[in-house]
Amino acid sequence: MALLLRFSRSSRYLQPLHQHISLTLSQSISPHLTNPPPPKPSLNHYYSDHRQNHEFYIPNFDNSKFKYFDLIRLGQSCGISTSSHSLRDEEEKAKRDEELKNNKGSSSSSSSSSSSSSSVSWIDLYLPEKIRPYAHLARLDKPIGTWLLAWPCMWSITLAASPGNLPDMKMLTLFGCGAFLLRGAGCTINDLLDRDIDTKVERTKSRPIASGALTPFQGVSFLGFQLLLGLGILLQLNNYSRILGASSLLLVFSYPLMKRITFWPQAYLGLTFNWGALLGWSAIRGSLDPAVVLPLYLSGVFWTLVYDTIYAHQDKEDDKLVGVKSTALRFGDSTKKWVTGFGVACICSLALSGFNANLGWPYYVFLTGASSQLAWQIWTVDTSSGADCSRKFVSNKWFGAIVFGGILVGRLSS
Template sequence: MASVSISRASCTIKSYLSSSGFSVTRCLSMFDPSVPTQSSVNLNPTLKPCLSNFPFSPLSQSLPQILNFELCRNIRLHPDFLFVAHVSTSSGVGGDSKKQKNSSSNENDTRFPAANFSWIDSYLPRQVQPYARLARLDKPIGTWLLLWPCMWSITLAAPPGHLPDFKMLTLFGCGALLLRGAGCTINDLLDRDIDTKVERTKVRPIASGLLTPFQGLCFLGFQLLLGLGILLQLNNYSRVLGASSLLLVFSYPLMKRFTFWPQAYLGLTFNWGALLGWAAVKGGLDPAIVLPLYASGVFWTLVYDTIYAHQDKEDDVKVGVKSTALHFGESTKEWISGFGIACIGSLALSGFNAGIGWPYYPFLGAASGHLIWQIWTADLSSRSDCNKKFVSNKWFGAIIFGGILAGRLAS
């Protein structure tokens, strides 16, 4: 047995613990179910006054700094506890000092996941927090990946020597935030049974039971209503084009059940803004410019989302869903290298057809270097490194945007 000290200065229990009246027994049941739960709880005397009356007080009330549990050495806290824990072998109840001395340093210092703790917990009202998590407001990378193709297209559609339409950039920024959130809500509603079986997703609001499917559906209606308000500010051609993207948004979460290429389908969905941004400015489409731009985004998505999918490949095999990560296997880097080349080539063709100025091409070279770095250094066996490379794609999008802007001003 080991003593686990909770050492986060602002330890708080998740909002659903404070709002649902969970007891001590319920709290213990939220430890990893694969680990025996015949553990007892010894509270530090300074905590007893705070925890003697369950349910917990509201989330805004912090718990004191130290909480001692008697647990098996290999027990893992459920991520929703939001604690960073230190396993102390210097003092343990009934522990064997010789065994403790032989323990590895990894056992002596175990950091439990606190991925769910974010600005949402600090700044948003308790009742709103589950919906903010459902919309992934604490993970803005998805919004950036959806927004960049829109900004590329709007900037490319600007008159030579002029800045892009600021109103359009603002509208599409708000639209990307809403549509990405709506897509996450749809995904979580359709995948709630799968999410409970995947380590990374089992604590999502609907999968964990923090929100009911009906509450999620109501929130989805609210998001789509706000999105409609933005769409109605565009021209008629753009309204029809934008509304047609909902077919892709609603069907994408199902693709992993039927094909090894859900990442390609995500590319078709996430890069629709490459078509819509141009149409919003020009009132129509120029296939010679927007189709290569759209294709470049699809190839880009195949690169970053295949890397992302390697985080879940073990769980995907167990659950029975498909991905390009599983399909490519050991050949992943060869495949995504080809997609990266196709992405850069399509961007070059789109810029050439648009008559963009020469500054665009040095930026395109820098973006190529970024893709090479991603693919060359990605450790596909490391979840943390795959996520790091995935998140870095916001900078790829920013480089291309900067190039388009510089090229348009110089043309």
């Protein structure tokens, strides 16, 4: 009899529980029916199982009213999700993770080049719309090329200064402007001759001529304008330097063709980009001193082989498909060994040039710093990462600045 009485009492408590569970299930199916959760229950609603190191939630039956919050916590303590969409969300998340995993390899190889080609620069923000394609054609938003062309000129002009004196500031300014114009002209020539190739390379397909933003005729007209301004600078030099400077145009116009016929276009670029090492000295002295300028010129050629080989690794996959050549493809996995040799040759040539020019001892202290910067580039570059190759390439402006500082201090102390 007592057992029957206990069962009837239990059934009275279970009846509201059954009704509340039914209501809660209907609310999960119909999200428009909402019940605000009550305050957080007291700590006596928790029971710890020290054997399993688990904590369970035990709902409190106050006046036989089983709260909505209690049902949620009961499900959570049993490891049951309380969200009606959780299973579908988990499935969608798993699909997204799988897609990202599959696409990771292909996207990482082109992310740096695509981002660089599609990034918005100050040209797109501040220049008039009609001028933007020409500014992009001259690479005004990427001054690293101007720095790499200008530093050999600055080295040579400073070497040619009289012992204990500063270099000719007018010549430094003229050659700085000349490097700016000649670099822009070189980019225009390159884009005109390579417009069919550029459309097939991810990093270059958005260039003005390749993308159709400018016609070849507009490119040629712009090239004529740049060369005319460059001629105005060249005419301010002595006759010897005018002839020497004009002779560099043969290298400038033929360089873009080299990648089609040889695996060494970077060496040819070195001959072109470092012509200022000869021209700067002749602009001051009126002639050339082979003992000084030839080692200086060769140091620039070796330097270019280092930084432009690193740069070429950005495009090596596209270059294979297109059929053009580079030292990056020629050296392959042996790239670091080759560029290490070029780096050593560069530093040795700079030391020989400084010795023949009678530079003071501070020059060699700076040269040690430049050696460290070059070694850092070579040893840390990740040739499989386009972004890292680009960073190391751009860092060469600091190498040029360190060498320039060394020549300046060495000449003042000699």
